[in-house]
Amino acid sequence: MLPDARIPAGPMAEKWDNHKFDMKLVNPANKRRFKIIVVGSGLAGSSAAATFGELGYQVEVFTFHDSPRRAHSIAAQGGINAAKNYRNDGDSVHRLFYDTVKGGDYRAREANVHRLAQVSVNIIDQMAAQGVPFAREYGGLLDNRSFGGAQVSRTFYARGQTGQQLLLGAYQQMMRQVHLGKVKLHTKKEMLDVVVKDGEACGIVTRDLVSGQVEAHSGHAVVLATGGYGNVFYLSTNAMACNVTAAWRAHRKGAYFANPCYTQIHPTCIPASDEFQSKLTLMSESLRNDGRIWVPRNPDETRSADQIPEADRYYFLEEKYPAFGNLVPRDVASRNAKTVVDQGLGVGPLKNGVYLDFVDAINRDSAEVIEEKYGNLLQMYERITGEDPYKTPMRIYPATHYTMGGLWVDYNLMTTIPGLYAAGEANFSDHGANRLGASALMQGLADGYFVLPYTIGDYLAPRLQKKLVDPSDEVFTQAVAGVQDQTARFIGIGGTRSPDHFHRELGKLVWDYIGMARNATGLEKAISEIKALKDEFWADLRVLGTADSLNSSLEKAGRIADFFELAELMARDALDRRESCGGHFREESQTEDGEALRDDENFAHVSAWEWNGSDQPQTKHAEQLVFDEVHLTQRSYK
Amino acid sequence: MSNTLNLTLNIWRQDGPNGPGRFETYKAPGIPEDASFLEMLDLVNEELIAQGKVPVEFPHDCREGICGSCGVMINGQAHGPERGTATCQLHMRKFSDGDTIDVEPWRAAAFPVIRDLVVDRSPLDAIIEAGGYISAPTGTAQDANETPIPKEVADSAMDAAACIGCGACVAACPNSAAQLFTAAKVWHLNSLPQGQPERYRRAQNMVETMELFFGSCTNHGECSEACPKEISQDFIAYLNRDHMKAKFFNRKLASQR
Structure with a gap:
């Protein structure tokens, strides 16, 4: 049974305010009696930890990085949305809410999205007060840019390093709490299990990545802010260490995993060039403000880009979607790029990309203006490809970037395990089947700054007499032993193939069958091939070195083992969802002109999967989505 | 397929903060010039694992020059020869076939070595x-x-x-x-x-x-x-x-x- 999502009653615009008043409070003097564990130090984790500390809770933060500032939020480039309407162009909380529900192809929970839009304005205020150097106009006021899926300019940015600046803001605010003794920071410790006693989360088990020590930590509540699972594709724009392990171990302990098949393929990344490639690099969506996307009309085109006259260029997004043009949402842009490349119109040595061209923008605004807006991105492109994007159009192609699916949470961001919360990309809640650009930073900070600090008190208030579970308790010793056993098992296999080998092979399967386009035959094939590869992994893995020192092969092995299980569930979820929506495109379900065709009658629900043990498949629970405010239509960006 | 380089690497190996360190020399043949410096180390590690040798630990994460995790001394220069470039964005096309490259961790008393090229x-x-x-x-x-x-x-x-x-x-x-x-x-x-x-x-x-x-x-x-x-x-x-x-x-x- 899926627990109640606890969506407050009342009109949409009043739900959050009413709910804040209805929730129980912990009085200031009692807050210090509670210990909250936060796992992950990205936007959601750092901002939550800082705010819990300010409120007076005891906080312990765990990150597997050497510093909290390394969390992958740092790599977000383009910006953060907020319904400030500083441009006077018709934006409002309602419009941001509406755009986000529509952009998510009507598969998000309305009440959560509305709350997100409401607090978006507070985030900008908060971050500006902390000294985040947002881009400004000469008059000293904040500047905005446009992002996909919106017809207003509501995206705030700090050059092409918005994620970095926001994360450093949240990190600095957390370090202030570390200085004040409210937050205790644990670096280089990877969470490898959630511990549950009497049906409530009571702590975590970590492995110290330097000493190999496996440790138990108890808390009154646990927040997982551990990011998404895009690295299941092996090649993605995620950092190398991004993984699903914390969320997955929670899933194995009883937290339902929602909509795993909703993965976002970002349209503008540098195309893969070779087998050795370890990751794909994103080029911010903001580039689509000024860059024009095209391919040559002739598949046998041999001229260089600048020699191809206008008439022989196919600006496929501008032609198909005149209203939104190059700024259609990510899923639409990605699928169209795939279509033209599949038609043989691709560019570059492997014919696996499309052009993103700045010539018109440079002629209109000058190279200096373009450099000021996108300089660091264009420089990054030049470093990687050895080509100058001011002269030659950039080559781009879609790549896995973000995962909308994640741990199922209720309106309070609590998972199906009481006392265990999931925030940021780790939960499933706000983006439906497709996330709009510049909304991930918004959601991470909304969850950490403005949602969890309220909702966690509602859980803790009645548990004032609850004692921390002692780390010597059986629930902890068993969990510790489980982690130690698994570590020993990896080293003991003594096979012939490295962890990276299996990760790369798994990634190929996931990309081929659970990538941008999916069909029943492929998904069934994926399930059987993933299983076969998983068996090979457990029989032929080679992890060298020891368990009591820094050993990145060992760390990877644990993460890949979880990716295998996740990949299988992704395939099963994709197979079960016999409709297309957002980033989930089932070839069997498309409109006449190839757009995603939803089936609202049968699939206007969240699929939340319950773990049943390693030897049998998960059970699906459906949370019906109710749309009171937004009218369900076929999405059109034409 | 890009052009390839045959390289010789002298890589600092150290088992822990208190253990003695030493350079070990590895041949790195057939390195594609489109590979990044860290992808080159990936290839070296894959080969070490295939030979049953413990791979080299090196710091890295985002591989797009923003997380600040990576960084090694390359021929005595922090992040190597290219200006304004983190190690992860340094590409092998900046080196020549036959080069010998010394790879060391950051050297500073405040940054003790944790293992190999990783420092605290x-x-x-x-x-x-x-x-x-x-x-x-x-x-x-x-x-x-x-x-x-x-x-x-x-x-x-x-x-x-x-x-x-x-x-x-x-x-x-x-x-x-x-x-x-x-x-x-x-x-x-x-x-x-x-x-x-x-x-x-x-x-x-x-x-x-x-x-x-x-x-x-x-x-x-x-x-x-x-x-x-x-x-x-x-x-x-x-x-x-x-x-x-x-x-x-x-x-x-x-x-x-």
Whole structure:
């Protein structure tokens, strides 16, 4: 049974305010009696930890990085949305809410999205007060840019390093709490299990990545802010260490995993060039403000880009979607790029990309203006490809970037395990089947700054007499032993193939069958091939070195083992969802002109999967989505 | 398929902070010139694993020059020969067939080696903890446009705030000083209107903490040269000015004299 999502009653615009008043409070003097564990130090984790500390809770933060500032939020480039309407162009909380529900192809929970839009304005205020150097106009006021899926300019940015600046803001605010003794920071410790006693989360088990020590930590509540699972594709724009392990171990302990098949393929990344490639690099969506996307009309085109006259260029997004043009949402842009490349119109040595061209923008605004807006991105492109994007159009192609699916949470961001919360990309809640650009930073900070600090008190208030579970308790010793056993098992296999080998092979399967386009035959094939590869992994893995020192092969092995299980569930979820929506495109379900065709009658629900043990498949629970405010239509960006 | 290089690598191997270190020499044949420096190390590690040898530990994560995790000395230069480039964005096309490349961890007393090429950079977090923030608790903020900030000021703050905390400045400095790292954060915050109330105590506290771990600055300028974000040495002058002023004007100290 899926627990109640606890969506407050009342009109949409009043739900959050009413709910804040209805929730129980912990009085200031009692807050210090509670210990909250936060796992992950990205936007959601750092901002939550800082705010819990300010409120007076005891906080312990765990990150597997050497510093909290390394969390992958740092790599977000383009910006953060907020319904400030500083441009006077018709934006409002309602419009941001509406755009986000529509952009998510009507598969998000309305009440959560509305709350997100409401607090978006507070985030900008908060971050500006902390000294985040947002881009400004000469008059000293904040500047905005446009992002996909919106017809207003509501995206705030700090050059092409918005994620970095926001994360450093949240990190600095957390370090202030570390200085004040409210937050205790644990670096280089990877969470490898959630511990549950009497049906409530009571702590975590970590492995110290330097000493190999496996440790138990108890808390009154646990927040997982551990990011998404895009690295299941092996090649993605995620950092190398991004993984699903914390969320997955929670899933194995009883937290339902929602909509795993909703993965976002970002349209503008540098195309893969070779087998050795370890990751794909994103080029911010903001580039689509000024860059024009095209391919040559002739598949046998041999001229260089600048020699191809206008008439022989196919600006496929501008032609198909005149209203939104190059700024259609990510899923639409990605699928169209795939279509033209599949038609043989691709560019570059492997014919696996499309052009993103700045010539018109440079002629209109000058190279200096373009450099000021996108300089660091264009420089990054030049470093990687050895080509100058001011002269030659950039080559781009879609790549896995973000995962909308994640741990199922209720309106309070609590998972199906009481006392265990999931925030940021780790939960499933706000983006439906497709996330709009510049909304991930918004959601991470909304969850950490403005949602969890309220909702966690509602859980803790009645548990004032609850004692921390002692780390010597059986629930902890068993969990510790489980982690130690698994570590020993990896080293003991003594096979012939490295962890990276299996990760790369798994990634190929996931990309081929659970990538941008999916069909029943492929998904069934994926399930059987993933299983076969998983068996090979457990029989032929080679992890060298020891368990009591820094050993990145060992760390990877644990993460890949979880990716295998996740990949299988992704395939099963994709197979079960016999409709297309957002980033989930089932070839069997498309409109006449190839757009995603939803089936609202049968699939206007969240699929939340319950773990049943390693030897049998998960059970699906459906949370019906109710749309009171937004009218369900076929999405059109034409 | 890109052109390939045949390389010889001298890589520093060290089992732990207290163990002795040594260079080990590895042949790296057939390295594609489109590979990044870290992808080259991936290929070396795959080969080591195939031979049953423990792979080289090296720091890395985002591989797009922003997380600040990576960083090794390449032929004695922090992040290698290309200006304004972190190790992850250095590509092998910058090297030639037949090259011998020395690869070492950051060398600084404040950054003990954890294993092989990985060092402990936690003193940088300690500097931030000492004052690298603006005290603005959640919920207290006014509307963001209530405080206009001249574009030049915001841009200059951003130039300083671009620091990725990799530690190359320390590794490149003959004194292992962390002035550029500290100055970048101090100037980011001290130049903004929001940073004024804590301006002088920030400068003083961060410098004092810095001096617990790191050497002194003698204006060699190696830090800016090595910085993958090309952060200007000028910020160190601003740091010194604010630190000096803090010494004169610190009201708390005044009552103790």
